[in-house]
Amino acid sequence: MxxxxxxxxxxxxxxxxxxxxFIPLQMNNSFFVDNxxxxxxxxxxxxxxxxxxxxxxxxxxxEIVGATNLYTNVTDLxxxxxxxxxxNVGGIDVFxxxxxxxVLNDETVKGKGLGQVVxxxxxLNEIHHTGGHAGYKSYLSCFPDEKLSVAIISNSNEFxxxxxxxxxxxxYLSDKINNDENTSILExxxxxxxxxxxxxxxxxxTYQLNGxxxxxxxxxxxxxxxxxxxxxxxxxxxxxxxxTGNLYRIPINPKAKIVFSGxxxxxxxxxxxxxxxxxxxxxxVEKNQARRGKY
Numbered sequence: 001m002x003x004x005x006x007x008x009x010x011x012x013x014x015x016x017x018x019x020x021x022f023i024p025l026q027m028n029n030s031f032f033v034d035n036x037x038x039x040x041x042x043x044x045x046x047x048x049x050x051x052x053x054x055x056x057x058x059x060x061x062x063e064i065v066g067a068t069n070l071y072t073n074v075t076d077l078x079x080x081x082x083x084x085x086x087x088n089v090g091g092i093d094v095f096x097x098x099x100x101x102x103v104l105n106d107e108t109v110k111g112k113g114l115g116q117v118v119x120x121x122x123x124l125n126e127i128h129h130t131g132g133h134a135g136y137k138s139y140l141s142c143f144p145d146e147k148l149s150v151a152i153i154s155n156s157n158e159f160x161x162x163x164x165x166x167x168x169x170x171x172y173l174s175d176k177i178n179n180d181e182n183t184s185i186l187e188x189x190x191x192x193x194x195x196x197x198x199x200x201x202x203x204x205x206t207y208q209l210n211g212x213x214x215x216x217x218x219x220x221x222x223x224x225x226x227x228x229x230x231x232x233x234x235x236x237x238x239x240x241x242x243x244t245g246n247l248y249r250i251p252i253n254p255k256a257k258i259v260f261s262g263x264x265x266x267x268x269x270x271x272x273x274x275x276x277x278x279x280x281x282x283x284x285v286e287k288n289q290a291r292r293g294k295y
Contacts, residue, residue, distance in 0.1 A: 046135025
């Protein structure tokens with residue numbers, strides 16, 4: 001996306017977003033970084049917890065912008081969410097498109113929302129998205145009808161930004177939410193989640209998107225009896241927790257689910273990730289084989 005914006009605008013993505021988003025919205029502490037030598041004032045460095053080794057600083061590739069390397073704070077994020085209502089930047093047509101589902105060439109509808117997730121939370125309309133990179137964790141939730149937004153950011157990989165976001169939102173919306181309503185936007189086949197129940201060690205390994213050697217990989221590892229999934233292409237690691245059978249949840253992203261399925265020599269053969277109304281499937285591959293893929 002960043003490359004498309006740069007080519008069409010004949011500006012760097014950094015300059016385009018500064019001139020067309022950050023300055024008009026007076027987001028004075030927000031900017032993209034594409035230069036590893038750039039000094040960043042008042043930055044909170046990201047950390048990973050390595051249990052017995054304590055905390056270690058995460059390493060970031062500052063040369064990549066678009067999906068990552070946006071530096072901001074909660075004050076500026078509040079200005080961003082207020083623009084959902086007043087649409088001073090972008091206009092109402094742009095925001096209507098952002099609320100539209102993804103429609104493929106064969107007219108298949110995928111997910112709800114472009115660049116964001118449009119769904120319901122306990123009966124209330126919601127726009128939300130999660131974020132994470134190299135130890136940073138974030139979650140932004142907007143309830144447009146109630147004119148409430150909650151933005152949480154953290155510099156620790158252990159922090160559960162999504163959980164805290166909804167805890168705060170439900171305090172303010174306690175008289176409006178429906179606690180009996182199923183808020184999940186995911187439909188998961190129980191027969192898949194409850195087939196052959198895998199032990200934790202049978203889930204470990206390397207999984208590649210669609211089994212395609214040119215695609216990114218997830219590595220499922222275990223540390224101190226806790227399962228972790230690591231997406232190497234953006235250097236993000238997160239904990240997964242069992243709910244039932246082969247169904248797992250992601251604590252930092254309350255609206256995402258993971259299902260392990262298939263059997264390959266006694267091990268899980270694939271993992272499906274249900275998120276933002278979409279399913280992506282990752283197939284088990286040999287680690288050395290996966291690394292030959294191009295990213």
